[in-house]
Amino acid sequence: ESSLMKSKFRGCLLGSLIGDCLGAPFEGDVVTAGDKIVIQRYFDKLQDSTFKAPFKQYTDDTAMCKSVAKFLIDKPEPDYKFLAKLFVTEYFNEPKRGYGENVIEVFRKLKNTKFEDVYKPAREQFFGSGSYGNGGAMRIAPVSLYFYNQYHSMVEVAKNVTKITHSNILGINGALLQCLAVHQALLSDPENSIDPKKFCTELSTKLKDIEEVDEDNLDNINNIYHDKLKTVQKLLQKEPSDDLDEEILENLGNGIRAHESVPTAIYCFLRAQNEIPGIETENSFRRTIQYAITLGGDTDTIACMAGAIAGAYLGEDAINSVLAKHCEFNKEILEMAENLFTARESIPIK
Template sequence: MNPTQEERFAGSIVGQALGDALGFVVEGQSAALCRAYVEDRVRPGRVAAIRRGRYPFGQYSDDTQLARELMQSYREAGGFDPEGYARRVAAIFSEGRIVGYGGATKQAADRLAAGVPWDEAGTPPPAAGNGSAMRAGPVGLLHADDPAMLARVAETQGRITHRDPRSSAGAVAIAGAVNIAARGEPVDHLDFLAELADLTSGVERAFREHLERLSGWVSLEPREAAGHISRVGIEKDAAEGWDEITPFVIPSVLWSLYSFLRTPDSFLQTVSTAIAVGGDVDTTAAMAGAISGARVGLAGLPEKLARRVNDNGSWHAEDLAQLARECSALG
């Protein structure tokens, strides 16, 4: 059955939450450990008893929390409201509700809480983390029929915390990928990446070139592809000691896209690929999960795993899905 746009929206945010939760367990770990986790736990669905610190499996992190806050700000304002969203970003940090976070996002949230205007609070370059991109998925569905508005909003919501144009381009790429995936059309990776390249070219031209390079890596097996993607855009010295995907926006966004394009019709395989490489895997799996969920819809997610997602005992899958349905009416 072909999912409705409403169910694709629900699939995207719940898919993001599930990818996030699966990756959160092994965030920052080596490729070897993450591959073993995928083979021994994720693929067979044996995750019920695992936990990270005080968090049992199902807890998702700031990736999904901030995407959810963006959707709530839309619902409240009836559209994109950067001031309202900025207030929510400040509040979730100042009230201690955030679960895991990047330094640049925390710095921006602190400035917002201190009264700095939303369009001045973002951490300036060269901070180019993936905090803008990880939460941009809903924008691709809220502005599904207006590519120019999609790009503008994805960039603007990202600048609240990250003012580096590379971060903005990453946000546009993820929003655009969710938009394309939700159309339900056959996925040709060359066409898919060409459309994203056009969408991002007005934000940061070099990002277009990275997307074009990715088109030649999709056919490579994951270990070989990771060797290329993990170092894209990173200065040589910064890559020393890293065999995994870092929180830097370019490789993490490219790896999420690669994971989806390898297996566009399998949510679990997509998320498994995103995690198995190691590194910032809660974010790569969250972004890949948002794209995949938009394609397969809510019914295409592994139900038993999806039922486990939550945020400290609240905001379960059904709550996220209901929020998505309400936002779908605005899109």
């Protein structure tokens, strides 16, 4: 049992890395029917063991995920100042990792204020409304893993980890939804198939219980994720067609905003449990990230989040190792997963 869990830890972080690295070259693209063939060939080539190419580089998604994992591994009691420092150091060491345009202001302010209040710079973003970018969600997976049998700690830590850069309700709840999705996949037996309806309704019920709520509920903001999860279920029941792709983009989105990418990543994971026209592979992990990339838009992040969910469900063995070896940091991310698994043993009992 514990060897399956370890494999799931490794699969989750490796899945997240592969989605980021393989999705990054397509970030911001509008994908057309012809591109889908190009993406199919791209994956076929990367899985061919004779094909040599430079590493596909990771982006901010993985850079920040590394910091979250280190914070969990090194500090048995959560130390958010330590995490803020890791984010900032990582950014200033390698600023060209494709960070969000506004989050870098948070890093500058954290540094200039000597990390006095680690939540203040994030609260000041966008004239005080905070960021609803998907930067909180893209890096949350290590929290789902580390606290997998300590639900309340998982939720509390997920919120605080997110608030260092994202204080908008949509940014926080998006990170919570991704955290829950990874957690639920982790606790699902890969020998049993996923019931998409059950997967979504359970997510919605759990999110209701833990989410941040806006008193004014302007634009029905409190219902956005719950409505999207209903849409995910509805879209999964439809027959594939070109119109379906349009509908997915229109109703779920493929953007940099958390509410336009987290439900989309969940949809990609669930959709890839079955065959998808135009995606030729027997492997549902590959199908998940390949499909996420064919949706275009914020491809690195949607593939990263979908890859984390798929990897947490399937475990490492389901991931093609030839594909994985094309990603920068593939060895190190597995070491990180291993350390995260071991570090759990030192969690103080509450």
